Amino acid sequence: MSNFNYTLFIVLIPLAMFLLLGLQGHKFKKLSGILGTTGLGIAWILSLITAYQYFFVYGNVGGVFKPMLAYNSVWLQMTETLHIDMGILLDPISVMMLVVITTVSFMVHIYSNGYMKDEQGFARFFAFLSLFTFSMLGLVIATNIFQMYIFWELVGVSSYLLIGYYYQKPSAVSASKKAFIVTRFADLGFLIGILLLSFNTKTFDFISLTDIHGPAIACGAGASFLGLSVMTWSLIFVFMGGAGKSAMFPLHIWLPDAMEGPTPVSALIHAATMVVAGVYLVARLFPVYAISAPQGLEVVGYVGCFSSLFAAVIACTQYDIKRVLAYSTMSQIGYMMVGLGVSHYGGEEGLGFMASMFHLFTHAMFKALLFLGAGAIIHAVHTNEMTEMGGLRKYLPITHITFLIACLTIAGIPLLSAFFSKDEILTAAFHNNKLIFFVQLFVAGLTAFYMFRLYFRVFWNKEPHYHHTPHESPLTMTIPLMFLAVCSIFAGYIPFSQFVTSDSKPFESVMEMGIAIPSVVVGLFGILIAFVMYKKETTLPDRISTGFSFFYKWAFHKFYFDELYLFVTKKIIFRFISRPVAWFDRHIVDGTMNGISAVTNYVSFQIRGFQSGQLQQYAYVFVSGLVGLALVILYAFVK
Amino acid sequence: MNILSLFVIIPLITMFSLMLTKGFKQARLVAAIGMGIQLIMAVVLVFMYLHERNTGNTQEMVFYDSSMWFPSLNITYTVGVDGIAVAMIMLTAIVVFAGIFASWDVQFLTKEFFISLILLASGVFGFFICLDLFTMFLFYEVAVIPMYLLIGLWGSGPKEYSAMKLTLMLMGGSALLLVGLLGIYFNSNPGGTQLTFNILSISKIVIPMSAQHLFFPLTFVGFGVLGAMFPLHTWSPDGHASAPTAVSMLHAGVLMKLGGYGCFRVAMFLMPQAAHEMGWIFLILTTISVVYGAFGAIAQKDLKYINAYSSVSHCGLVLFALLMMNKTTMDGAIIQMISHGLMTALFFALIGMIYGRTHTRLINEMGGLMKVIPFLAVVYVIAGLASLGLPGLSGFVAEMTIFVGSFQHPDIFHRICTITACASIVITAVYILRVVGILLFGPINNEHHLHLTDAKWYEKTSTVTLVLAIAGIGLAPLWLSNMIGDSLGPIMTQLSNAF
């Protein structure tokens, strides 16, 4: 075994950066960007080294990638068996995630140096970015589910802070609030899931939990509740947490609003890393899901499937480019969920798992690219609305090319990375669940359509009147674009099944042409439609939208989910629970207390007549009191 | 002399020195020095305690000392601490220290203010070091009564009403408590002759069940009033809202903990059988407290009210955890007390500081303060995050310990209560974020607030002390948890024998 102690620094460097920049950032001014970037760069290099050492040097023991504890110490002892550790678990998926996170984060850091240049709170931005990176890294290397939960929450908070970066903008504030509360609600499910799980298995530890021969998985056959085993329930609850973070239906509503944050943040958090935490969570517990709670896994699959369709449909109608991308993210994560949902445990049966992780990996690259590209566009034209854009290709050449690459990638054009990953998800779906397969195929088409709708609207189409000529971004911004474009192109060639599989045993994956071809065709078809509709300015889109006016309206309004939530929170919770509770407290509970004193006062006032100042009345009370007392004592207390 | 007695003597000396001071500058300096020494003593005590334990002292209470006071009634002045008491003393010392600095600006009758404040503190310290029911009760009341003047004289809003209500309700609690204590006393030696108030001695015997059925509820409710148990919590919102900064801090931060600590140390420790039999009633009430307080907080407009209801919720969680009656939850309950003590003190400190600048506590009348008073705003956010249970801050440790522990209870009723209580973490998030959003973020909506000044050095001292403590517990909870956990042995034995 190798000494992986240095991995600790991957986590600690961002933390140190956060503390440094957070507490003393105002003294560094512009330097803070460079500091933060440098720190992340070191972490990135360390991650790459870790990946190399794990995958190629030490990790593979006898054909299996063993999980390794690089570091572990007890953080909080709860019961004899349940203790929260803080540690670093290295196994294929965590190492992969380390690479993904540090890569994207590093790129975003570089990019932000340019993008955020003129912002106030420059240091604060980098501090938060570091905090986020730290939390996200902590999440992926968690050795136990509770450590994961801890960093999960931290991730949520950093996301909150970053979404609310423009804290003077009310929309940003409410978006950040919404994001936090919705995910918090989901985390409640996560927490309950953890409680149930840990109660049954008596452990938080991932290694013992996912040990397929271990006692934890065997617990699955335990007592049942409403037809599902307790284990299944607990995993469904856990998935609720994942669904919240990963913006799965119906907990997705925070994600589009989260685009209020600065664009690099959207790229890092709300596209590449944090939102896949849910996927990662399910993948982490995959053996438990697959063996003990297959129904739970089905739920994951269906939720993912529906979310991806749902999001894709909405994406087709949105005009805010970041929102389109946000729904696209949601849709793509749906894919990943589907991949997990249709997977089984072990070997080739675990194709879906592998594919899902693969897609996660490629998605991180191209989606970050898309967002950063979008950021560059916004940077150039100072608007998010695609209706106010057009013909940008000649002003922003680098952005244009990299954006096109990303669009092609997401559309699943062969030889680009997402083609491979998406294709494998579809393959796995095809073998396990035909319904999901066809839906996903359709979504693939939709994806291509809405991405190219965006592409054509922005880079081609009619050029509106710009206030000032858009210009290409500085190098600090274009370098990450180019780097990520390269990644998007070539990431697909990594033989993923050799490294990341459901049972950590490498296997050979083969491409099934019977599935690859239809998906490509569907993708191309989508591009074609988009080309027809949006290459030049036509009335076609309007006509179509009026043709399907009802459906279009619903989709445009995101199926009124925001309104529904608003109704639930504002009307039900605030007006029908909180207000009444507050009222009840003031008037009933407090009223009772005040009432007691009021009654006392009243009585006190009423009986003052006894003290009339009249001697004879006193005597009368005296005598009648005496007689009364005598009567009571003699006759009421019968001896 | 016993080191523990110093915790009462130092405040007394400080109070006497305060009487001799002239002018508010001297007074606050003396107070700060006195309570600074107290804080140092508390730290020393922690180390001494840990040293004792490490050197193999396995007594239930260390630094135990007992001297007779009223021989004929066997009332003694008995002191002794275990890990829990040490932790509570530490908490108190921190909060009082922070409280002194938070009230650096008090210039109206400064001397009297600090004397009352320190008198209150000495009551709290005395309560925690004592092991004799009589002296505990004495200190308990000593701690409660200065509240009246503190709120009435230096408070704001409907202070007279609130002060009266608070005092009377707390005294009402202590009325029930008194009967409970007497009941325990007269049942403290079945068959024997010598009755005792000594907790340790009483814990060795089994109080007859008929007595327990009568006195457990009395004692529990008695302490529960101070612990803001539903529906006896209504002193809390008004009281806190009207109290001056340091008093809110001390009261919510420390005094309310006397309730939880008392429930734990007296009601449950001495009457475990009744705790088992009757716990469910209070469990329902505390579960309601937890959720109810949180919902109540959402609808409030005044910062202090929000925090007061939040305290109801959090303190409800303390009692809730105690009633779950296993080692983990008890551990969690104590940590929750400390955690809540620190963060609510921080909250009140900040609210006071903000109020001192903006002269309003209605959140709707403020906005965008982050821009003008970034330090306070950031600390406010930290406090908020601690309150909603962010990992790395103390609240998380406490809540999670409680939830995990509670869930170990196999009974379905307890499970339902647990899950209901868990739901509070979402509601907490809602109201905390609501406040933060309105208060600190967004545009500045009141032009008077454009030129506020940020925290002064003493305000920074006050808040940073608390933040450090919160983060310290949040980041490295193990030592605290172990210190508490080691001391839970006797009560756990009591409770498990009670089955």
Add this chain to the structure above:
Amino acid sequence: MGLEQYLLMRHELVLTLITLIILIAELCIKGDNSRKIRPFAIILFFIATVVGFLPLGEGSLFGGMFQTNGMILIMKNVLNIGVLIIFIQSYTWLGNEENKIKVSEFFLLMLSTLIGMDFMISSGDFLMFYIGLELATIPIASLAAYERTKTKSAEAGIKLILSSALSSGIMLYGISMLYGTTGSIYFSEVAKSLHSSNLQTLAFIFFFSGMAFKISIVPFHLWTADVYEGAPISVTSYLSVISKGAAVFIFVIMLFTVFRAMTAMWQDVLYITSVLTMTIGNLFAMRQKNLKRFLAFSSISQAGFIFLGMIGGNELGMTSVVYFMLIYIFSNLGAFGVVSAIANRTGKENRDDYDGLYLTNPKLSLLMMIALFSLAGIPPVAGFFGKFFLFTAAAKGGFYMLVLIGVLNTIISLYYYLLVVKAMFINKSETPIQYFKSDGYTRLGLIICFAGIVFTGLFSFVFEYIRVYAFGV
């Protein structure tokens, strides 16, 4: 029966001697110099108080009509302390122009009532008891009417004398029936012949109502407030602590010795009346604006608490009753002392007049607060200990419900005590009572009270000392 045995009557003899000395001195002092009698009387009485503390055995004289023991001695000493404080406190008031012609009479009457009380406490039969009681009452009535130009004072006097005449008449009727059923007026013989027949129960209740009148127990209390308000403050404090204290002492002795056989019955009586007393006293006290009247009702409610100590019938109860009375003397005299200091200076007696007092007269306010807290039973001042032990005594007898009612009543009482505290500390006033410096005697009196309030509780030897001599049913 040797002469030295008469030393058992030391208290009474010394007091009588002082009375005579003052009487003679009064004859010797001419005209306007009568004020000089004040320090003279105070010093004499101080000597008497000290003499009272000399150790003494127990025994009985006059064929059992006079009896004394350690407990009785303590009781007398407690009363002496109280009277000494009252003498000191009334120094200033007696110096007023209108009072100067009857200074020595004030002392004479006070001392003679004290003699009456001492005889009453020491009495071994109903006759001595009755005469002692009357001796303790009749002169007080005239003292209540002492300020004869004030209508309130006259009204207080007539209300006191007539009500007390009625009550002693009723009490005598009860005593006559006790005599009829037991054949004796001697306590020891009565105790042997009691057997809880209806007639004896009735007799007890008649007797009780007379005692209850003196202790101000509801419903026999109505005279209290008016008399307290109308009488001069010194007399009011005398009535509220000394008269009441003496009655409490003899009553507790009689309950525990004479009526021992009827314990179950008188426990019922005490139960009912103490609940009524605490509650009604509190309810009335809540609304009082005049501080003397306010303290009157507060003392009524305190009387209810005292019953809590008696009801258990145990030696702890007797200890705590005596102990409580001692503390009560300090606390109540402290409160009355402040009221009288202010009234002498400004003539103001209402609560509203006290607004903002702390800012002008901090020491007086603090003492008042401490005294009120002591009355309310707030630690660490002595009242807490007193009340706590009363409750303990009741709880020992198993009267938990009564204790609960009692402690709930302390909350109401706390409410109105806090109202005064609020007036002094919190309320603002346009025209606060101006700062003034009290003279030495006033301050001395207040300091004694302060020391008593603070230290009586904290130092347990007082309690333990009383405890040694206490006895139960």
Add this chain to the structure above:
Amino acid sequence: MTEGTPLTYFLILGTIMFFIGIYGFLTRRNLITILMSVELILNSVNINFVAFNKYLYPDKLQGHFFTLFIIAVAAAEAAVAIAIIINIYRNFNSINVEDADEMKY
């Protein structure tokens, strides 16, 4: 001597007189008449004492002496009471008990 008249007759007579006195105390307006009612009460007690002594315990004279002392005390009490009443008369110019209600509630 006492034959033919049972003790209870005396006692009933005493009781009736006692309560007549009480009634008088409760109803008369004039302070002096109230004082007279008190004398009635005391007198009825005296009858009780004397009767008990005579009928039941004639060997000792306790009731007899008690009565003696009650009479003496009653005289003293009446003297002081009358002094106060006269003082009231000076202050209020009336000895109506209902006028003496300056202090109440």
Add this chain to the structure above:
Amino acid sequence: MSGNQFMFYLFGAVIVIFSILAVTSRKILRAAVFLLFVLIATSGLYFMLNYQFLAAVQLTLYAGGIVVLIIFSILLTSHISEKFEPIKPQKSIFSALAAIIGAVLCIITLLDYNFKAGNAIAADLDMTVIGKALLSYKYDGYILPFEVISILLLAAMIASIVIAKKIKK
């Protein structure tokens, strides 16, 4: 009906009737005179019971002393011809009710009780016995109350003086 019985009924009737008259008469001086009759009748009872000394004291101190005192004070404070206003019926009814209930309660309880006359021999009642008892300090001796009551009388005297004393101008 023996003479004794007759005497008892006579005195009893006088006492009851004049008591009632004394507390109801609307002329104050008459009331005082009725009271005098009651007191005299009471002393008659004492005579009847052979307590001559007591009866004499009753006559001199009570009838002679107190009533005279009362009549003096009446003369000082009232007009003889003045008639009281009638009592409010409410007041008189309630007072009567209380008195009657009390009386009935007492009488029932008294009758309920079984008084047993001892067979003790009646003590001799000549003046020497009374005088010795009054001056005896042994059991059943009354020197102490005798002395104390002297203090009481002294105090009462001073008390009266205090009230009556006038400020010298």
